[in-house]
Every structure is written in C-alpha cells, then in structure tokens.
Amino acid sequence: MCSETEVEENEHGGVVGAISSTDDHIPRKMTIWDKIDSDVSRSAIQFLIQLATEDPTAPIEIWINSPGGAFLETVAIYDILQYIPCPIYTIGIGEIASAATLLLAAGDEGHRSIFPNTRFMMHQLAYKSNGTVTDMELLQREVKQMQDLFANLISRHTHMTIEQIKEIFRTNKDKYLSPNEVLERGFADYIRGCHESSSDNT
Numbered sequence: 001m002c003s004e005t006e007v008e009e010n011e012h013g014g015v016v017g018a019i020s021s022t023d024d025h026i027p028r029k030m031t032i033w034d035k036i037d038s039d040v041s042r043s044a045i046q047f048l049i050q051l052a053t054e055d056p057t058a059p060i061e062i063w064i065n066s067p068g069g070a071f072l073e074t075v076a077i078y079d080i081l082q083y084i085p086c087p088i089y090t091i092g093i094g095e096i097a098s099a100a101t102l103l104l105a106a107g108d109e110g111h112r113s114i115f116p117n118t119r120f121m122m123h124q125l126a127y128k129s130n131g132t133v134t135d136m137e138l139l140q141r142e143v144k145q146m147q148d149l150f151a152n153l154i155s156r157h158t159h160m161t162i163e164q165i166k167e168i169f170r171t172n173k174d175k176y177l178s179p180n181e182v183l184e185r186g187f188a189d190y191i192r193g194c195h196e197s198s199s200d201n202t
Contacts (some may be wrong), residue, residue, distance in 0.1 A: 027061035028059070030051070030063070031063045031064075032064045036069030036074050036099065044077045048080050048084055052085065060086045060089070062091065062103070063091045063093060064090060064103055065092075067095055067097045068100045068101075071125050075102075081107075089108065090103065090104050090107030090113070092114035094115075097120070097122075099150070101120065101122055105158050105187045113191065113192050115179075115192050120181075121175065122165075124170075124172060125146055125150060125169075147169055148166075151165040151169070
C-alpha cells in the first residue's frame with residue numbers, strides 16, 4: 001500500500017511527483033512531466049534523495065513524459081540517479097525528447113521501458129547566440145563541451161557510439177526513433193504491453 005504522495009508543480013505546468021510505498025514488492029514511483037527546468041530538477045532531486053533515505057535498497061520507478069529542457073538541470077538529475085544506491089526503473093510515455101532521452105537511458109539495464117506510442121526524438125542541444133563576437137565564441141565552446149558530455153553519457157548507457165551520436169547532432173535535424181528503434185539503440189529494454197502492471201517486470 002502507498003504511505004505518502006507528494007506533488008509539486010512549477011509555474012509552467014511541469015509536474016514532479018513521488019509516491020512512497022510500504023510494500024517491498026511495489027516500486028516507489030516518481031514522475032517527471034513536461035519541460036525540465038530548475039524547479040523540476042530541484043523537486044526531482046529532493047524526491048530521489050528522500051526516497052533513497054527512506055529505503056536505499058527498494059527500487060524507484062520514474063515515469064517520464066518530457067520534451068527535454070535545460071541540459072545542465074537534466075544532468076543534475078542524472079548525477080543523482082547514478083549516486084543513490086536504489087535500483088532505478090525508467091518508463092517513457094507520451095514524449096521523450098532531447099535531454100530527456102538521457103534520463104530514460106539512465107535506468108538500470110533490463111528495467112527501462114517505453115509505451116508503444118511514445119514519441120522519441122534526439123537532436124543537438126539548442127542555445128541562443130547573442131552578444132559580442134567574443135561572447136558568442138565562448139558560448140560556442142561551452143555548447144561544444146556540453147554536446148560532447150551529452151554524447152558521452154548517452155553512449156555510456158546505450159548501444160550507440162559517441163561518433164554515431166555526434167553524427168546526429170551534426171545534421172542539425174530532429175531524429176525520430178520508433179519504439180523498436182529505441183530498443184535497438186539501447187535506450188530502453190522492452191515495450192510495455194496492454195494490461196501490464198508496473199510490477200510485472202520488476
């Protein structure tokens with residue numbers, strides 16, 4: 001049975017929720033809904049640390065429906081996922097795009113899933129270029145470092161090489177993957193079927 005539910009919503013509608021459970025066989029659940037910004041990142045990190053403190057051995061199930069968002073805020077969530085000892089199960093539903101693809105891939109191997117109608121999209125990180133020429137040059141170098149980091153992290157958790165990921169970035173176009181392609185490239189391990197409970201693959 002569930003013992004506690006918390007939900008936070010930022011000003012743009014992004015919702016992060018966490019559900020604690022007293023049943024060892026039911027994963028604790030957390031949702032990351034909508035664009036990832038500083039508020040969503042802060043709430044997600046707080047929930048993850050709270051759940052890990054309550055029970056460092058019980059799994060945490062993270063439901064993701066996000067178009068991406070701020071890259072460094074996403075990486076902050078990713079770092080906490082790698083830091084806490086809890087098993088992490090990730091589930092993609094609705095839309096998984098841009099930086100959010102990293103969070104789906106970061107779940108424990110064998111416990112990363114998507115729904116059959118999930119929209120999955122990769123592309124290079126977006127940034128605004130304005131200011132002086134020097135400022136723009138500095139920004140471009142910083143963006144390249146972030147692109148390299150993004151490619152390295154994705155490669156660490158998937159079947160894609162760093163060069164394959166960078167090639168997608170170089171096209172400067174959105175790359176859409178079908179659910180089967182998501183599995184082939186190693187972002188997820190299985191597609192969820194109808195009438196399947198969240199604990200069936202735990």
